[in-house]
Amino acid sequence: MGHYHHTKEKKDPGVRKRLKVAFVLNFSFTIIEFIGGVYTNSMAIISDAIHDLGDTVAIGSALWLEKVATKKRDSKYTYGYKRFSTLGALLTSLILLVGSVIIIYEAIPRLIAPQPVLAMGMMWLAVLGIVFNGIAVLRLRGGNASLNNRAVMLHLMEDVFGWFAILIGSIIIKLTGWYWIDPILSLVVAAYILFNVFKNLRSILRVFLQSVPDNFDASKLESELLAINGVTEVHDIHTWTMDGNYHVLSLHLVVEHHSTIEQLIQIRSIANAKVKDFGIHHPTIALEFENEKCDICE
Ligand SMILES: [Zn+2]
Ligand SMILES: [Zn+2]
Ligand SMILES: [Zn+2]
Structure with missing residues (x-):
């Protein structure tokens, strides 16, 4: 009676299964993108591969650390293991931060001396990306509309827009031969990744620095x-x-x-x-x- 820490939260058993499917699909697609990026010599595709690697690590660490996070409290961790899930978010952010630095480091020389890319290959990869992310959005729309689910769906929709940008860019490259569009696109992807990284790092650090919970009066x-x-x-x-x-x-x-x-x-x-x-x-x-x-x- 009156001891809230004795009550347990009910968990949706379907969530883990959906996360596992998402992990396998994302991981496979990331590998396809890296191979496709090297094959087409496109920094834009490789940038998106790094972005999707971040998504894959995020889902993977969610799967692994959420399991740790639900472990009961013990004499060593008297509050339980909940903060381990925040550790997973920190890991994802750091990987994406390093990835963005690599993208910028590789893209700037290509702006100065553009390299030829296979525009047709880029186009097909972009179509694949739109289909892949589009299916993921539609799958999530069927699920429950929790806050986290909404955030994931918004993220996937932004990913679809990214692929549309690469699709349009590759068509322009195909028509004009303006290879400098490719490093520009990859810098846009890097900027998008960094924007999300800093947004996430802000809320992660608020947790680690013991800030007051959001909306607490x-x-x-x-x-x-x-x-x-x-x-x-x-x-x-x-x-x-x-x-x-x-x-x-x-x-x-x-x-x-x-x-x-x-x-x-x-x-x-x-x-x-x-x-x-x-x-x-x-x-x-x-x-x-x-x-x-x-x-x-x-
Ligand atoms: Zn008690
Ligand atoms: Zn993404
Ligand atoms: Zn007192």
Whole structure:
């Protein structure tokens, strides 16, 4: 009763299966792209291969680390293994960061001295990319519309637009022989990758640096707790998130000096429920009495 950390979240067993299918498809397509990129001598295709390598690692680490992340807490990791999933996101971001630097390093000399590419091969790979990513988007549309699912779908749609850009670029190269379009396209892909990397790194670092969870309003919580009958003061509110979804909080609740045990139990129960309404999964509330000196906070 009132111990939220004892409740378990139900998981959709179909998610792992869908992730496994996505991993195999993405991995195969990444290999096709790398071979196709070398064959057509196209930096744009190789850039997209690096992008898809990032997607593959993201799905793979999600599969592996999510399994670790659901492990029960133990004496070594008292909060459980949830933050390991954030570690997977960090790994993906670092791979993409290195990949983008390689793309830029390779593409700039080609801007100065353009190299011939096989425009027809690029065109076929782009068509394959549009079909492949398009099917993935349609598959996800059938699934449940969770926030994460929506984010993945948006990402896949952006990937489709990327392939359209390469398709149009390869047609122009075919018609005009302007080979400099290829390194330009690869720099656009690198910019797109870097934009997403920095966006993700920002939220990853917020987790690791113990920032307050998104949309958490401490002053609103404080006033709601003060409204509980018998509570005279709230202080030392600390809150952080394990992985962006599972939030932890601790606070001190000062209660009237003459409170009975029954009143204390009721106050704590109401306070726990209120904190839970603020999206906190693991609250720890310390009760203190009026005129009692709190030696934890300054
Ligand atoms: Zn407990
Ligand atoms: Zn992608
Ligand atoms: Zn205190």
